[in-house]
Amino acid sequence: MLMGKAGQESFRSITRSYYRGAAGALLVYDITRRETFNHLTSWLEDARQHSSSNMVIMLIGNKSDLESRRDVKREEGEAFAREHGLIFMETSAKTACNVEEAFINTAKEIYRKIQQGLFDVHNEANGIKIGPQQSISTSLGPSASQQNCRDLGSDAGCC
Template sequence: MSYEYLFKYIIIGDVAVGKSSLLMQFLDKQFTRDHDSTIGVDFGTRQLTLDQKQIKLQIWDTAGQETFRSIGRSYYRGSAAALLVYDVTKRRTYNQLNTWLEDLRRHCGSHMVIMLIGNKNDLEDQREVGKEEGEDYAAQHGLIFKETSAKTFAEVEEAFMLTAKSIYEKIQLGVLDINRDENGVKAGVVLHDRPTSFFRTSDRRCC
Protein backbone atom coordinates (compact mmCIF):
# COMPACT_ATOMS: atom_id res chain seq x y z
CA MET A 1 0.00 0.00 0.00
CA SER A 2 1.07 3.58 -0.60
CA TYR A 3 1.97 5.80 2.32
CA GLU A 4 3.19 9.36 2.56
CA TYR A 5 5.58 8.95 5.50
CA LEU A 6 7.03 6.27 7.74
CA PHE A 7 7.44 7.09 11.45
CA LYS A 8 9.62 4.94 13.71
CA TYR A 9 8.30 4.43 17.28
CA ILE A 10 9.76 2.74 20.34
CA ILE A 11 7.87 1.62 23.45
CA ILE A 12 9.90 1.60 26.67
CA GLY A 13 9.36 1.19 30.41
CA ASP A 14 9.77 -1.30 33.23
CA VAL A 15 8.92 -4.97 32.84
CA ALA A 16 5.20 -5.90 33.07
CA VAL A 17 3.82 -2.35 32.67
CA GLY A 18 1.84 -3.51 29.61
CA LYS A 19 4.03 -2.40 26.70
CA SER A 20 3.39 -5.52 24.62
CA SER A 21 -0.32 -5.43 25.47
CA LEU A 22 -0.56 -1.83 24.23
CA LEU A 23 1.11 -2.81 20.97
CA MET A 24 -1.14 -5.86 20.55
CA GLN A 25 -4.27 -3.80 21.14
CA PHE A 26 -3.17 -1.11 18.71
CA LEU A 27 -2.26 -3.59 15.97
CA ASP A 28 -4.82 -6.36 16.43
CA LYS A 29 -7.49 -5.08 18.88
CA GLN A 30 -6.67 -8.04 21.12
CA PHE A 31 -5.76 -8.41 24.78
CA THR A 32 -4.05 -11.42 26.33
CA ARG A 33 -3.87 -11.46 30.11
CA ASP A 34 -0.92 -13.85 30.29
CA HIS A 35 1.89 -13.74 27.77
CA ASP A 36 5.65 -14.16 27.88
CA SER A 37 7.82 -11.15 28.65
CA THR A 38 9.45 -9.58 25.64
CA ILE A 39 12.96 -10.87 25.05
CA GLY A 40 15.01 -8.21 23.26
CA VAL A 41 12.46 -6.46 21.02
CA ASP A 42 9.19 -7.13 19.20
CA PHE A 43 8.15 -5.29 16.08
CA GLY A 44 4.96 -4.39 14.25
CA THR A 45 3.54 -1.91 11.75
CA ARG A 46 0.21 -0.25 11.09
CA GLN A 47 -1.03 2.56 8.86
CA LEU A 48 -3.05 5.59 9.96
CA THR A 49 -4.71 8.43 8.09
CA LEU A 50 -3.64 11.97 8.99
CA ASP A 51 -4.66 15.04 7.01
CA GLN A 52 -5.96 12.66 4.29
CA LYS A 53 -2.52 11.10 4.03
CA GLN A 54 -1.47 7.55 4.84
CA ILE A 55 1.16 7.35 7.58
CA LYS A 56 2.93 4.08 8.34
CA LEU A 57 4.02 3.49 11.92
CA GLN A 58 6.94 1.16 12.52
CA ILE A 59 6.78 0.27 16.22
CA TRP A 60 9.49 -1.41 18.28
CA ASP A 61 8.47 -2.86 21.66
CA THR A 62 11.55 -3.14 23.89
CA ALA A 63 12.14 -5.45 26.85
CA GLY A 64 11.96 -3.90 30.31
CA GLN A 65 14.43 -6.26 32.00
CA GLU A 66 17.80 -4.76 32.85
CA THR A 67 19.46 -7.73 31.12
CA PHE A 68 18.14 -6.56 27.74
CA ARG A 69 18.43 -2.79 28.20
CA SER A 70 21.55 -2.53 26.04
CA ILE A 71 19.70 -4.26 23.18
CA GLY A 72 16.77 -1.88 23.51
CA ARG A 73 19.03 1.16 23.48
CA SER A 74 20.27 0.24 20.01
CA TYR A 75 16.71 0.87 18.77
CA TYR A 76 16.44 4.29 20.41
CA ARG A 77 18.56 5.95 17.76
CA GLY A 78 16.69 7.06 14.69
CA SER A 79 13.27 7.05 16.39
CA ALA A 80 10.73 9.80 15.85
CA ALA A 81 8.66 8.97 18.92
CA ALA A 82 8.81 7.10 22.20
CA LEU A 83 5.96 5.82 24.34
CA LEU A 84 7.27 5.81 27.92
CA VAL A 85 4.98 3.51 29.90
CA TYR A 86 4.42 2.99 33.63
CA ASP A 87 1.83 0.99 35.55
CA VAL A 88 -0.55 3.14 37.61
CA THR A 89 -0.94 0.24 40.06
CA LYS A 90 2.80 -0.02 40.77
CA ARG A 91 4.52 3.11 42.05
CA ARG A 92 7.97 1.62 41.57
CA THR A 93 7.43 1.76 37.78
CA TYR A 94 6.55 5.46 38.07
CA ASN A 95 9.63 6.04 40.23
CA GLN A 96 11.81 4.64 37.45
CA LEU A 97 10.66 7.20 34.86
CA ASN A 98 13.67 9.47 35.38
CA THR A 99 16.03 6.62 34.51
CA TRP A 100 14.17 5.81 31.29
CA LEU A 101 13.85 9.46 30.30
CA GLU A 102 17.56 10.12 30.87
CA ASP A 103 18.33 7.09 28.69
CA LEU A 104 16.10 8.41 25.93
CA ARG A 105 17.56 11.87 25.92
CA ARG A 106 21.11 10.51 25.98
CA HIS A 107 20.60 8.34 22.90
CA CYS A 108 17.90 10.14 20.87
CA GLY A 109 17.51 13.34 18.90
CA SER A 110 16.27 16.52 20.55
CA HIS A 111 13.14 16.61 18.35
CA MET A 112 11.82 13.20 19.40
CA VAL A 113 8.16 13.22 20.48
CA ILE A 114 7.74 11.53 23.86
CA MET A 115 4.36 10.33 25.10
CA LEU A 116 4.11 9.42 28.79
CA ILE A 117 1.55 6.67 29.32
CA GLY A 118 0.04 5.59 32.65
CA ASN A 119 -1.29 2.15 31.76
CA LYS A 120 -3.81 -0.16 33.52
CA ASN A 121 -6.17 2.61 34.62
CA ASP A 122 -9.01 0.07 34.52
CA LEU A 123 -7.63 -1.25 37.85
CA GLU A 124 -8.80 1.78 39.80
CA ASP A 125 -9.09 -0.07 43.09
CA GLN A 126 -5.39 -1.01 42.86
CA ARG A 127 -4.12 2.42 41.83
CA GLU A 128 -0.93 3.67 43.49
CA VAL A 129 -0.17 6.63 41.17
CA GLY A 130 -2.73 9.40 40.74
CA LYS A 131 -3.53 10.77 37.29
CA GLU A 132 -2.50 14.26 38.39
CA GLU A 133 0.97 12.91 39.23
CA GLY A 134 1.39 11.71 35.67
CA GLU A 135 0.10 15.00 34.32
CA ASP A 136 2.52 16.96 36.53
CA TYR A 137 5.50 14.80 35.54
CA ALA A 138 4.69 15.21 31.85
CA ALA A 139 4.31 18.98 32.21
CA GLN A 140 7.64 19.28 34.04
CA HIS A 141 9.51 17.35 31.36
CA GLY A 142 7.75 18.55 28.21
CA LEU A 143 5.98 15.27 27.46
CA ILE A 144 2.54 14.44 26.09
CA PHE A 145 0.44 12.47 28.59
CA LYS A 146 -2.32 9.86 28.45
CA GLU A 147 -3.69 7.28 30.82
CA THR A 148 -4.66 4.07 29.04
CA SER A 149 -5.97 0.56 29.52
CA ALA A 150 -4.55 -2.09 27.23
CA LYS A 151 -7.30 -4.38 28.55
CA THR A 152 -10.29 -2.19 27.64
CA PHE A 153 -8.56 -0.32 24.77
CA ALA A 154 -9.29 3.00 26.51
CA GLU A 155 -7.19 5.80 24.97
CA VAL A 156 -4.80 3.35 23.25
CA GLU A 157 -5.67 4.46 19.73
CA GLU A 158 -5.62 8.10 20.86
CA ALA A 159 -2.11 7.76 22.33
CA PHE A 160 -0.64 6.56 19.05
CA MET A 161 -2.67 9.03 16.99
CA LEU A 162 -1.75 12.03 19.12
CA THR A 163 1.93 11.12 18.91
CA ALA A 164 1.72 10.71 15.13
CA LYS A 165 -0.01 14.08 14.80
CA SER A 166 2.78 15.75 16.76
CA ILE A 167 5.43 14.21 14.49
CA TYR A 168 3.46 15.21 11.38
CA GLU A 169 3.19 18.79 12.61
CA LYS A 170 6.96 18.94 13.15
CA ILE A 171 7.46 17.82 9.54
CA GLN A 172 5.06 20.46 8.25
CA LEU A 173 6.84 23.15 10.28
CA GLY A 174 10.23 22.06 8.97
CA VAL A 175 11.46 20.98 12.40
CA LEU A 176 12.01 17.39 11.25
CA ASP A 177 13.95 16.76 8.06
CA ILE A 178 12.71 13.54 6.42
CA ASN A 179 16.07 13.17 4.68
CA ARG A 180 17.94 12.69 7.96
CA ASP A 181 17.76 9.10 9.22
CA GLU A 182 18.34 10.11 12.83
CA ASN A 183 14.96 11.89 12.88
CA GLY A 184 13.04 8.63 12.50
CA VAL A 185 10.87 9.79 9.58
CA LYS A 186 11.12 8.79 5.93
CA ALA A 187 9.34 9.63 2.72
CA GLY A 188 6.76 7.06 1.65
CA VAL A 189 6.95 4.27 -0.89
CA VAL A 190 4.49 2.04 -2.74
CA LEU A 191 4.29 -1.53 -1.50
CA HIS A 192 2.91 -3.92 -4.11
CA ASP A 193 3.13 -7.14 -2.12
CA ARG A 194 1.27 -6.22 1.07
CA PRO A 195 -2.47 -6.85 0.70
CA THR A 196 -3.37 -5.84 4.27
CA SER A 197 -3.11 -2.52 6.06
CA PHE A 198 -0.59 -3.80 8.60
CA PHE A 199 1.57 -6.77 9.45
CA ARG A 200 3.43 -7.99 12.48
CA THR A 201 6.73 -9.69 12.88
CA SER A 202 9.24 -10.15 15.65
CA ASP A 203 12.93 -9.61 16.24
CA ARG A 204 13.75 -11.42 19.45
CA ARG A 205 17.34 -11.33 20.58
CA CYS A 206 18.96 -12.53 23.74
CA CYS A 207 22.48 -11.22 23.24
Template sequence: MMTYADEEQIEDYLFKIVLIGDSAVGKSNLLARYARNEFYPNSKSTIGVEFQTQTMGIDGKEIKAQIWDTAGQERFRAVTSAYYRGAVGALVVYDISRRQTFENISRWLDELHTYSDMSVVTVLVGNKSDLKDVREVSVEEGTAFAESRNLCFIETSALDSTNVQLAFQTLVKEIYNVLSRKVFFYQEQKPDAKLINGKTVVLQEKDIESEEKPTRKAWCCSG
Protein backbone atom coordinates in the same frame (compact mmCIF):
# COMPACT_ATOMS: atom_id res chain seq x y z
CA MET B 1 12.81 11.12 8.55
CA MET B 2 11.17 12.54 5.47
CA THR B 3 11.54 10.94 2.08
CA TYR B 4 10.91 12.93 -1.09
CA ALA B 5 10.07 11.23 -4.35
CA ASP B 6 9.51 13.43 -7.38
CA GLU B 7 7.43 16.58 -7.18
CA GLU B 8 4.35 14.92 -8.69
CA GLN B 9 4.12 12.31 -5.94
CA ILE B 10 2.79 12.69 -2.43
CA GLU B 11 5.53 12.71 0.19
CA ASP B 12 5.84 9.59 2.31
CA TYR B 13 6.80 9.76 5.96
CA LEU B 14 8.31 6.97 7.99
CA PHE B 15 8.39 7.61 11.74
CA LYS B 16 10.28 5.31 14.07
CA ILE B 17 8.56 5.17 17.46
CA VAL B 18 9.90 3.36 20.52
CA LEU B 19 8.06 1.93 23.51
CA ILE B 20 10.02 2.17 26.73
CA GLY B 21 9.38 1.59 30.42
CA ASP B 22 9.83 -1.08 33.07
CA SER B 23 9.10 -4.74 32.42
CA ALA B 24 5.45 -5.82 32.68
CA VAL B 25 3.93 -2.35 32.44
CA GLY B 26 2.02 -3.51 29.35
CA LYS B 27 4.09 -2.18 26.45
CA SER B 28 3.68 -5.29 24.30
CA ASN B 29 -0.05 -5.44 24.95
CA LEU B 30 -0.45 -1.76 24.09
CA LEU B 31 1.20 -2.45 20.74
CA ALA B 32 -0.84 -5.64 20.21
CA ARG B 33 -4.07 -3.78 20.98
CA TYR B 34 -3.21 -0.89 18.68
CA ALA B 35 -1.82 -2.90 15.76
CA ARG B 36 -4.02 -6.02 15.85
CA ASN B 37 -6.75 -5.29 18.41
CA GLU B 38 -5.47 -8.20 20.48
CA PHE B 39 -4.67 -8.65 24.16
CA TYR B 40 -2.71 -11.42 25.85
CA PRO B 41 -3.57 -11.69 29.57
CA ASN B 42 -0.82 -14.25 30.22
CA SER B 43 1.78 -12.92 27.82
CA LYS B 44 5.43 -13.54 28.60
CA SER B 45 8.29 -11.30 27.61
CA THR B 46 10.03 -12.28 24.40
CA ILE B 47 13.76 -11.71 24.14
CA GLY B 48 14.62 -9.62 21.12
CA VAL B 49 13.21 -6.53 19.45
CA GLU B 50 9.83 -6.57 17.80
CA PHE B 51 8.07 -3.92 15.75
CA GLN B 52 4.80 -3.33 13.97
CA THR B 53 4.13 -0.93 11.11
CA GLN B 54 0.89 1.01 11.00
CA THR B 55 -0.24 3.48 8.34
CA MET B 56 -2.43 6.52 8.76
CA GLY B 57 -3.27 9.58 6.69
CA ILE B 58 -2.69 13.17 7.78
CA ASP B 59 -3.32 16.17 5.52
CA GLY B 60 -3.41 13.90 2.50
CA LYS B 61 -0.02 12.41 3.33
CA GLU B 62 0.66 8.75 3.99
CA ILE B 63 2.28 8.32 7.39
CA LYS B 64 3.92 5.04 8.28
CA ALA B 65 4.66 4.50 11.94
CA GLN B 66 7.22 1.80 12.68
CA ILE B 67 6.64 1.04 16.36
CA TRP B 68 9.42 -0.77 18.22
CA ASP B 69 8.94 -2.77 21.41
CA THR B 70 11.82 -3.69 23.73
CA ALA B 71 10.28 -7.16 24.04
CA GLY B 72 11.73 -7.93 27.45
CA GLN B 73 15.20 -6.47 27.01
CA GLU B 74 14.57 -3.91 29.75
CA ARG B 75 14.73 -6.73 32.31
CA PHE B 76 18.42 -7.12 31.50
CA ARG B 77 19.20 -3.41 31.07
CA ALA B 78 20.07 -4.30 27.50
CA VAL B 79 18.20 -1.49 25.78
CA THR B 80 20.98 0.28 23.91
CA SER B 81 21.64 3.04 21.42
CA ALA B 82 20.76 0.75 18.50
CA TYR B 83 17.18 0.55 19.75
CA TYR B 84 16.83 4.31 20.05
CA ARG B 85 18.72 5.28 16.90
CA GLY B 86 16.55 7.16 14.44
CA ALA B 87 13.54 7.37 16.76
CA VAL B 88 11.43 10.51 16.37
CA GLY B 89 8.75 9.54 18.89
CA ALA B 90 8.45 7.62 22.14
CA LEU B 91 5.74 6.30 24.41
CA VAL B 92 7.16 6.12 27.94
CA VAL B 93 4.95 3.70 29.85
CA TYR B 94 4.33 3.02 33.53
CA ASP B 95 1.78 0.90 35.40
CA ILE B 96 -0.63 3.00 37.49
CA SER B 97 -0.89 0.11 39.98
CA ARG B 98 2.88 -0.06 40.62
CA ARG B 99 4.45 3.16 41.93
CA GLN B 100 8.00 1.99 41.31
CA THR B 101 7.38 1.89 37.57
CA PHE B 102 6.30 5.54 37.75
CA GLU B 103 9.33 6.51 39.82
CA ASN B 104 11.58 4.92 37.19
CA ILE B 105 10.23 7.13 34.40
CA SER B 106 12.96 9.73 34.94
CA ARG B 107 15.61 7.08 34.28
CA TRP B 108 13.90 6.03 31.07
CA LEU B 109 13.65 9.63 29.88
CA ASP B 110 17.33 10.19 30.67
CA GLU B 111 18.22 7.07 28.68
CA LEU B 112 16.05 8.20 25.78
CA HIS B 113 17.77 11.58 25.65
CA THR B 114 21.21 10.00 26.02
CA TYR B 115 20.88 7.47 23.21
CA SER B 116 18.52 9.10 20.72
CA ASP B 117 20.21 11.06 17.96
CA MET B 118 17.59 13.77 17.58
CA SER B 119 14.83 15.52 19.46
CA VAL B 120 12.14 12.94 20.26
CA VAL B 121 8.45 13.75 20.64
CA THR B 122 7.38 12.00 23.85
CA VAL B 123 4.08 10.94 25.39
CA LEU B 124 3.91 9.75 28.99
CA VAL B 125 1.49 6.83 29.31
CA GLY B 126 -0.07 5.60 32.54
CA ASN B 127 -1.22 2.11 31.52
CA LYS B 128 -3.66 -0.29 33.20
CA SER B 129 -6.22 2.39 34.02
CA ASP B 130 -8.73 -0.45 34.46
CA LEU B 131 -7.01 -1.31 37.77
CA LYS B 132 -8.71 1.55 39.62
CA ASP B 133 -9.08 -0.40 42.87
CA VAL B 134 -5.34 -0.91 43.23
CA ARG B 135 -4.16 2.40 41.78
CA GLU B 136 -0.91 3.68 43.32
CA VAL B 137 -0.31 6.66 41.00
CA SER B 138 -3.02 9.30 40.66
CA VAL B 139 -3.96 11.10 37.46
CA GLU B 140 -2.86 14.33 39.14
CA GLU B 141 0.62 12.92 39.80
CA GLY B 142 0.98 11.81 36.20
CA THR B 143 -0.17 15.20 34.97
CA ALA B 144 2.18 17.08 37.30
CA PHE B 145 5.18 15.01 36.25
CA ALA B 146 4.34 15.47 32.56
CA GLU B 147 4.06 19.23 33.05
CA SER B 148 7.45 19.31 34.79
CA ARG B 149 9.08 17.61 31.78
CA ASN B 150 6.92 19.29 29.08
CA LEU B 151 5.41 15.99 27.98
CA CYS B 152 2.01 14.98 26.73
CA PHE B 153 0.21 12.67 29.18
CA ILE B 154 -2.51 10.08 28.78
CA GLU B 155 -3.85 7.11 30.72
CA THR B 156 -4.66 3.92 28.81
CA SER B 157 -5.87 0.38 29.27
CA ALA B 158 -4.65 -2.27 26.87
CA LEU B 159 -7.16 -4.64 28.51
CA ASP B 160 -10.31 -2.69 27.64
CA SER B 161 -8.80 -0.55 24.83
CA THR B 162 -9.33 2.77 26.61
CA ASN B 163 -7.33 5.54 24.87
CA VAL B 164 -4.93 3.11 23.17
CA GLN B 165 -5.68 4.32 19.64
CA LEU B 166 -5.69 7.90 20.91
CA ALA B 167 -2.23 7.57 22.48
CA PHE B 168 -0.54 6.30 19.32
CA GLN B 169 -2.44 8.56 16.95
CA THR B 170 -1.76 11.64 19.04
CA LEU B 171 1.96 10.86 19.08
CA VAL B 172 2.08 10.38 15.30
CA LYS B 173 0.14 13.62 14.70
CA GLU B 174 2.43 15.56 17.03
CA ILE B 175 5.51 14.20 15.25
CA TYR B 176 3.97 15.22 11.93
CA ASN B 177 3.18 18.70 13.23
CA VAL B 178 6.71 19.21 14.55
CA LEU B 179 8.25 17.94 11.31
CA SER B 180 5.97 20.13 9.21
CA ARG B 181 7.05 23.22 11.14
CA LYS B 182 10.71 22.28 10.68
CA VAL B 183 10.31 21.64 6.96
CA PHE B 184 8.49 24.96 6.50
CA PHE B 185 11.18 26.80 8.44
CA TYR B 186 13.96 25.01 6.51
CA GLN B 187 12.42 25.96 3.17
CA GLU B 188 11.86 29.54 4.29
CA GLN B 189 15.51 29.87 5.37
CA LYS B 190 16.92 28.07 2.33
CA PRO B 191 14.59 28.82 -0.59
CA ASP B 192 17.25 27.90 -3.16
CA ALA B 193 17.77 24.41 -1.75
CA LYS B 194 17.11 21.68 -4.30
CA LEU B 195 15.43 18.42 -3.34
CA ILE B 196 16.97 15.52 -5.24
CA ASN B 197 14.71 12.69 -6.35
CA GLY B 198 14.83 9.81 -3.91
CA LYS B 199 17.00 11.70 -1.43
CA THR B 200 16.30 11.25 2.27
CA VAL B 201 16.38 14.59 4.02
CA VAL B 202 17.13 14.65 7.74
CA LEU B 203 16.76 18.02 9.40
CA GLN B 204 19.49 18.80 11.88
CA GLU B 205 19.17 21.06 14.91
CA LYS B 206 21.51 23.60 13.27
CA ASP B 207 18.94 24.01 10.48
CA ILE B 208 16.32 25.17 12.94
CA GLU B 209 18.40 26.73 15.70
CA SER B 210 16.86 30.17 15.19
CA GLU B 211 13.31 28.88 14.95
CA GLU B 212 11.01 29.94 17.73
CA LYS B 213 10.19 26.90 19.81
CA PRO B 214 6.64 27.16 21.17
CA THR B 215 6.07 26.11 24.75
CA ARG B 216 3.74 23.12 24.89
CA LYS B 217 2.03 22.43 28.17
CA ALA B 218 1.24 18.89 29.13
CA TRP B 219 -2.30 17.73 28.56
CA CYS B 220 -4.18 14.86 30.12
CA CYS B 221 -6.78 12.66 28.57
CA SER B 222 -7.71 9.89 30.96
CA GLY B 223 -10.95 9.08 29.19
Protein backbone atom coordinates in the same frame (compact mmCIF):
# COMPACT_ATOMS: atom_id res chain seq x y z
CA MET C 1 8.76 -0.85 28.51
CA LEU C 2 9.59 -1.44 32.16
CA MET C 3 10.65 -4.87 33.34
CA GLY C 4 11.56 -6.59 36.56
CA LYS C 5 14.94 -5.74 38.04
CA ALA C 6 16.63 -8.97 36.92
CA GLY C 7 16.26 -8.33 33.19
CA GLN C 8 16.10 -4.57 33.33
CA GLU C 9 19.77 -3.75 32.64
CA SER C 10 20.18 -6.14 29.72
CA PHE C 11 16.88 -4.88 28.29
CA ARG C 12 18.06 -1.27 28.63
CA SER C 13 21.21 -1.92 26.62
CA ILE C 14 19.11 -3.40 23.81
CA THR C 15 16.62 -0.53 23.83
CA ARG C 16 19.34 2.12 23.59
CA SER C 17 19.93 1.14 19.97
CA TYR C 18 16.24 1.64 19.20
CA TYR C 19 16.28 5.26 20.39
CA ARG C 20 18.71 6.24 17.65
CA GLY C 21 16.72 7.24 14.60
CA ALA C 22 13.39 7.24 16.44
CA ALA C 23 10.97 10.13 15.86
CA GLY C 24 8.73 9.17 18.78
CA ALA C 25 8.57 7.04 21.90
CA LEU C 26 5.92 5.94 24.38
CA LEU C 27 7.16 5.87 27.97
CA VAL C 28 4.77 3.59 29.88
CA TYR C 29 4.24 3.04 33.59
CA ASP C 30 1.69 0.96 35.48
CA ILE C 31 -0.70 3.12 37.56
CA THR C 32 -1.05 0.22 40.03
CA ARG C 33 2.73 -0.10 40.68
CA ARG C 34 4.47 2.99 42.05
CA GLU C 35 7.93 1.50 41.42
CA THR C 36 7.31 1.73 37.65
CA PHE C 37 6.49 5.43 38.05
CA ASN C 38 9.58 5.97 40.22
CA HIS C 39 11.82 4.63 37.43
CA LEU C 40 10.50 7.11 34.83
CA THR C 41 13.28 9.65 35.36
CA SER C 42 15.93 7.05 34.60
CA TRP C 43 14.12 5.79 31.47
CA LEU C 44 13.54 9.35 30.27
CA GLU C 45 17.22 10.23 30.74
CA ASP C 46 18.13 7.14 28.69
CA ALA C 47 15.73 8.07 25.91
CA ARG C 48 16.92 11.66 25.73
CA GLN C 49 20.59 10.72 25.89
CA HIS C 50 20.35 8.26 22.99
CA SER C 51 17.89 10.08 20.71
CA SER C 52 17.34 13.26 18.76
CA SER C 53 16.42 16.30 20.83
CA ASN C 54 13.30 16.56 18.65
CA MET C 55 11.99 13.08 19.47
CA VAL C 56 8.36 13.18 20.62
CA ILE C 57 7.88 11.37 23.93
CA MET C 58 4.45 10.52 25.26
CA LEU C 59 4.04 9.47 28.89
CA ILE C 60 1.44 6.73 29.31
CA GLY C 61 -0.14 5.69 32.59
CA ASN C 62 -1.44 2.20 31.76
CA LYS C 63 -4.09 0.02 33.44
CA SER C 64 -6.67 2.79 33.87
CA ASP C 65 -9.28 0.01 34.07
CA LEU C 66 -7.89 -0.85 37.54
CA GLU C 67 -8.94 2.38 39.28
CA SER C 68 -9.57 0.57 42.59
CA ARG C 69 -5.91 -0.59 42.63
CA ARG C 70 -4.44 2.79 41.58
CA ASP C 71 -1.13 3.57 43.30
CA VAL C 72 -0.13 6.60 41.18
CA LYS C 73 -2.55 9.52 40.96
CA ARG C 74 -3.39 10.88 37.54
CA GLU C 75 -2.22 14.31 38.74
CA GLU C 76 1.24 12.87 39.46
CA GLY C 77 1.55 11.62 35.89
CA GLU C 78 0.32 14.95 34.53
CA ALA C 79 2.81 16.85 36.71
CA PHE C 80 5.73 14.64 35.62
CA ALA C 81 4.78 15.11 31.97
CA ARG C 82 4.44 18.89 32.37
CA GLU C 83 7.79 19.13 34.18
CA HIS C 84 9.59 17.20 31.44
CA GLY C 85 7.75 18.52 28.38
CA LEU C 86 5.97 15.25 27.59
CA ILE C 87 2.50 14.53 26.28
CA PHE C 88 0.40 12.63 28.85
CA MET C 89 -2.44 10.11 28.61
CA GLU C 90 -3.84 7.27 30.65
CA THR C 91 -4.74 4.08 28.82
CA SER C 92 -5.94 0.56 29.36
CA ALA C 93 -4.33 -2.08 27.20
CA LYS C 94 -6.93 -4.54 28.50
CA THR C 95 -9.95 -2.54 27.31
CA ALA C 96 -8.10 -0.61 24.54
CA CYS C 97 -9.18 2.67 26.17
CA ASN C 98 -7.07 5.48 24.65
CA VAL C 99 -4.53 3.06 23.13
CA GLU C 100 -5.22 4.10 19.55
CA GLU C 101 -5.34 7.76 20.63
CA ALA C 102 -1.89 7.49 22.23
CA PHE C 103 -0.35 6.46 18.91
CA ILE C 104 -2.41 8.99 16.94
CA ASN C 105 -1.47 11.86 19.26
CA THR C 106 2.21 10.90 19.06
CA ALA C 107 2.00 10.80 15.26
CA LYS C 108 0.23 14.19 15.19
CA GLU C 109 2.99 15.75 17.28
CA ILE C 110 5.67 14.24 15.00
CA TYR C 111 3.78 15.65 12.00
CA ARG C 112 3.61 19.08 13.67
CA LYS C 113 7.39 18.98 14.13
CA ILE C 114 7.83 18.00 10.47
CA GLN C 115 5.75 21.03 9.48
CA GLN C 116 7.95 23.23 11.70
CA GLY C 117 11.02 21.89 9.90
CA LEU C 118 12.41 20.13 12.98
CA PHE C 119 12.57 16.78 11.14
CA ASP C 120 14.05 16.36 7.67
CA VAL C 121 11.69 13.90 5.98
CA HIS C 122 14.29 13.20 3.29
CA ASN C 123 16.76 11.85 5.84
CA GLU C 124 15.62 8.44 7.13
CA ALA C 125 18.08 8.72 10.02
CA ASN C 126 15.44 10.96 11.61
CA GLY C 127 13.16 7.94 11.99
CA ILE C 128 10.70 9.09 9.34
CA LYS C 129 10.15 7.39 6.02
CA ILE C 130 7.62 8.74 3.58
CA GLY C 131 5.58 5.97 2.02
CA PRO C 132 3.39 6.07 -1.07
CA GLN C 133 1.03 9.04 -1.06
CA GLN C 134 -2.55 8.00 -0.32
CA SER C 135 -5.68 9.94 0.35
CA ILE C 136 -6.60 10.21 4.01
CA SER C 137 -10.10 9.06 4.88
CA THR C 138 -11.81 10.11 8.07
CA SER C 139 -14.22 8.09 10.13
CA LEU C 140 -17.32 9.79 11.51
CA GLY C 141 -17.90 7.27 14.28
CA PRO C 142 -15.91 6.76 17.47
CA SER C 143 -12.80 4.64 17.32
CA ALA C 144 -12.91 1.21 18.93
CA SER C 145 -10.77 2.65 21.72
CA GLN C 146 -13.20 5.50 22.40
CA GLN C 147 -16.12 3.08 22.42
CA ASN C 148 -14.33 0.84 24.93
CA CYS C 149 -13.77 3.87 27.19
CA ARG C 150 -17.50 4.64 27.09
CA ASP C 151 -18.31 1.03 27.88
CA LEU C 152 -16.33 1.37 31.12
CA GLY C 153 -18.49 4.26 32.29
CA SER C 154 -17.64 7.81 33.25
CA ASP C 155 -15.57 6.88 36.32
CA ALA C 156 -13.08 4.81 34.32
CA GLY C 157 -10.56 7.66 34.56
CA CYS C 158 -9.20 7.33 31.08
CA CYS C 159 -11.44 9.47 28.89
